[in-house]
Amino acid sequence: EIVLTQSPGTLSLSPGERATLSCRASQSLPNNYVAWYQQKTGQAPRLLIYGASTRATGISDRISGSGSGTDFALTVSRLEPEDFALYYCQYYGSSPTFGGGTTVEI
Amino acid sequence: QVQLVQSGPEVKKPGASVRVSCKASGFTFSDYYIHWVRQAPGQGLEWMGRINPNTGATHSQQKFEGWVTMTRDTSSSTAYMEVTSLNSDDTVMYFCARGGRVRTSGNFFEYWGQGTLVTVSS
Numbered sequence: 001e002i003v004l005t006q007s008p009g010t011l012s013l014s015p016g017e018r019a020t021l022s023c024r025a026s027q028s029l030p031n032n033y034v035a036w037y038q039q040k041t042g043q044a045p046r047l048l049i050y051g052a053s054t055r056a057t058g059i060s061d062r063i064s065g066s067g068s069g070t071d072f073a074l075t076v077s078r079l080e081p082e083d084f085a086l087y088y089c090q091y092y093g094s095s096p097t098f099g100g101g102t103t104v105e106i
Numbered sequence: 107q108v109q110l111v112q113s114g115p116e117v118k119k120p121g122a123s124v125r126v127s128c129k130a131s132g133f134t135f136s137d138y139y140i141h142w143v144r145q146a147p148g149q150g151l152e153w154m155g156r157i158n159p160n161t162g163a164t165h166s167q168q169k170f171e172g173w174v175t176m177t178r179d180t181s182s183s184t185a186y187m188e189v190t191s192l193n194s195d196d197t198v199m200y201f202c203a204r205g206g207r208v209r210t211s212g213n214f215f216e217y218w219g220q221g222t223l224v225t226v227s228s
Contacts, residue, residue, distance in 0.1 A: 007129065033211075033212050035215070037151075037215075050214040064227065095167060
């Protein structure tokens, strides 16, 4: 079973700063099947990144994904007020699994 | 446009069952996997399983086998998930999500339902 560990648990930043979120897998992930989602309170998650680095439709170019093997990252280059939210990484193999999440707070 | 519309909130007593529906529109229902994800209050996302709407074949996380059943009605483009023997730990939000095309690998979830809150309380 693949386990995804996200760090840090909470990231406290100011608007305009850069956020870097980490997602580490318990084993090397084939095909870079890593996605990132943003979730706000009371809402469904929103797809941001798939294939480790491909932005989903309509996602700002301030948001980028990187990584391979066991280490992946999501970067938000200049935080806007709408970016303060909860973020999850996901391995979307035959049995998808999610990381525990990182909260980006003001 | 692609939409997944879920049924409304439910309140159930311990030991009861609940069925949540997910009505799809804006795409060919039989062509894409439908996945189910649950989220306990203040907790993270947990994948439960998926259904191939074309064949009805399901694949679920082992911990849910035996008490979670996924079905579909292709005539109404609706997927269903039934959870039996509810207990207080099952007070969660259930989401349906569209995965990738059937018979392909790599199912990220581009479209999500709005969520259905199931509360278990005596």
